[in-house]
Amino acid sequence: MTVRTPVRTRFAPSPTGYLHLGGARTALYSWAYARHFGGTFILRIEDTDLERSTPEAVQAILDGMQWLGLSHDEGPFYQMQRMDRYREVVKGMLEAGTAYLCYCSPAEVEAMRERMRASGEKPRYDGTWRPEPGKALPDVPAGVTPVVRFKNPLDGEVTWNDVVKGPITIANKELDDLIIARPDGTPTYNFCVSVDDWDMQITHVLRGDDHVNNTPRQINILRALGAELPQYGHLPMILGADGQKLSKRHGAVSVMEYPEQGYLPEAMLNYLARLGWSHGDDEIFSMEQFTEWFNLEHLTASAAQFNPEKLAWLNNHYIKAADNERLAGLVRPKMESKGAQFDGSPALPAVLALVKDRANTTGELADAAMLFFRQPQPDAALLTQHLTDAVRPALASFAERCQTVEWNKAALAAMLKDVLAAHSLKMPQIAMPLRLLVTGQLQTPAIDAVLELFGRETVLTRVAKGL
Known part of the structure; x- marks a missing residue:
């Protein structure tokens, strides 16, 4: 092409x-x-x-x-600001004979179309005011403002090679003389x-x-x-x-x-x-x-x-x-409407980096991030279920070691493994009560990543409520 x-x-x-x-x-x-x-x-x-x-x-x-x-x-160009140009072109077409004045009223045109429908023809304007060599036009009616019609070719076809649909052909006899300007002059x-x-x-x-x-x-x-x-x-x-x-x-x-x-x-x-x-x-x-x-x-x-x-x-x-700073700008208003508390909380971009993998929308992203920006309210029954007498000593040991551990994901993961080994427990046995105490819910991203983002002081304060 x-x-x-x-x-x-x-x-x-x-x-x-x-x-x-x-x-x-x-x-x-x-x-x-x-x-x-x-x-x-x-x-x-x-x-x-x-x-x-x-x-x-x-x-x-x-x-x-x-x-x-x-x-x-x-x-942007606005057609209503181009009226003078359209009138200029209409005037030129009238002078060139490619357009003409038509004094038929809308009712007269509709009557034409009804007659054509009744005879099985395609309803259209019949060309009453279309000038042709040797044709006598009707007398101009008094007090009628004409429309301007385009003098469409009577014979032949219009063909174009549509770049999507391929060749399209329409016969000119299917097209009547289109109104190009209304009685008030608007095109x-x-x-x-x-x-x-x-x-x-x-x-x-x-x-x-x-x-x-x-x-x-x-x-x-x-x-x-x-x-x-x-x-x-x-x-x-x-x-x-x-x-x-x-x-x-x-x-x-x-x-x-x-x-x-x-x-x-x-x-x-x-x-x-x-x-x-x-x-x-x-x-x-x-x-x-x-x-x-x-x-x-x-x-x-x-x-x-x-x-x-x-x-x-x-x-x-x-x-x-997406850049996490950009995402933060998009989700922060959504989170504020949900009552998010940003003072003393983790950095929002860092939180989004952790939780965004499963979010299909920024609304879902805001929901996922909320656990870092509200006070936890763990369900009492769940706490009773997961915060058992067998777990409390391990939790106390965890809290003690939190005082001195280097506060990053890798160090926290290693420390958790040491606590589990010392108390003969498996990861869910300490991770579940930790999640409840720190976030208020059981479903969170990896516990070491969550602890890192909350920070030492917040984790110690919230864990202490369960000891």
């Missing part, structure tokens, strides 16, 4: 809702393709739907892009997109396959403008694990809910990259590797399925690899 250079891609969401997984994947692929070729990635906000577009949705898109680290090179979606892609010199358009039917209309408008066509690629939708359309039940929520749920952006990016693209059997890779590998040839035409277990597995990998 030949590549037009310099590569210029765009992500053009409508701010009528949050940035969801499908949109984030589209943004990622467009960003990566531009980065692969050293090109330009453009962010464009298609905000002409005034009834549904909101500033909050715009901010949600910008926040999602920032969290994912998908930085744009140009923009319509397909027209704005075409002008924007032309002005911004977009070379590659990657978007969801719900836009396939828009593409022939946009191609015809671009051809009428004398513009070079971009390459189009339509990505299949993302399905839930049950094969149904992605819904909130599956995870079709705002991308910004994922950091709230404890996911790292690098895990989300890695996961999204594999939802429709592959590089052999590689499952885990950095964004540097991804942009080096990414191409359009390995995009898949089949729908991808969202698998929350796979995302959690990836997140666990990235949590284990």
Whole structure:
């Protein structure tokens, strides 16, 4: 596949809702393709739907892009700030004869379509006001403000080689003369997109396959403008694990809910990259590797399925690899909300280094770390069960030797073995009561590592309560 250079891609969401997984994947692929070729990635906000577009949705898109680290090179451009440009192009098309004024009311157009449905034809605008050589147009009705329609070719076909789906052909007779400007002069979606892609010199358009039917209309408008066509690629939708359309039940929520749920952006990016693209059997890779590998040839035409277990597995990998200081910044607010006491406690990054291996989210990581940042409240029945008369002398010996032992994991492990040997006990017999007294629970990481982090003074104070 030949590549037009310099590569210029765009992500053009409508701010009528949050940035969801499908949109984030589209943004990622467009960003990566531009980065692969050293090109330009453009962010464009298609905000002409005034009834549904909101500033909050715009901010949600910008926040999602920032969290994912998908930085744009140009923009964000807002279509509502480009109205003068659209009107200029409409005027030029009217003068060139590639667009015309139509005075039909919406009711008249609907009546046309009803007649066509009744006769078994595809419902469409019938071209009443379309100028043709030798054709007499109706008299202009008084008091009616016209719309502007694009003069779509009547014959032939629109064909493009979709970089995801392969060759697609749609007959022009399937397309009616699209309204490109409403009576109040505001332009319509397909027209704005075409002008924007032309002005911004977009070379590659990657978007969801719900836009396939828009593409022939946009191609015809671009051809009428004398513009070079971009390459189009339509990505299949993302399905839930049950094969149904992605819904909130599956995870079709705002991308910004994922950091709230404890996911790292690098895990989300890695996961999204594999939802429709592959590089052999590689499952885990950095964004540097991804942009080096990414191409359009390995995009898949089949729908991808969202698998929350796979995302959690990836997140666990990235949590284990993450800098502990960074993790501390993410989990500390979660722990504070749970009543964590940080004064006189172990260093949080050191605790996270110990407990992060089994955490799938930063929420689970915060839960695992809490045992180091709250006062232990061991269950009385468990203490009775594990703190037996046979164990107390060994525990006293342990406490005595704690006064002088070098306070590190290796020295503590060796000292525990000596105490066990001296009292003819096995490790669980002293480890269980130690865990209860020091942490308040029976399940903890390795006891020597736990003791090291709590520190000599805290361990001695808590063990003394059991003697």
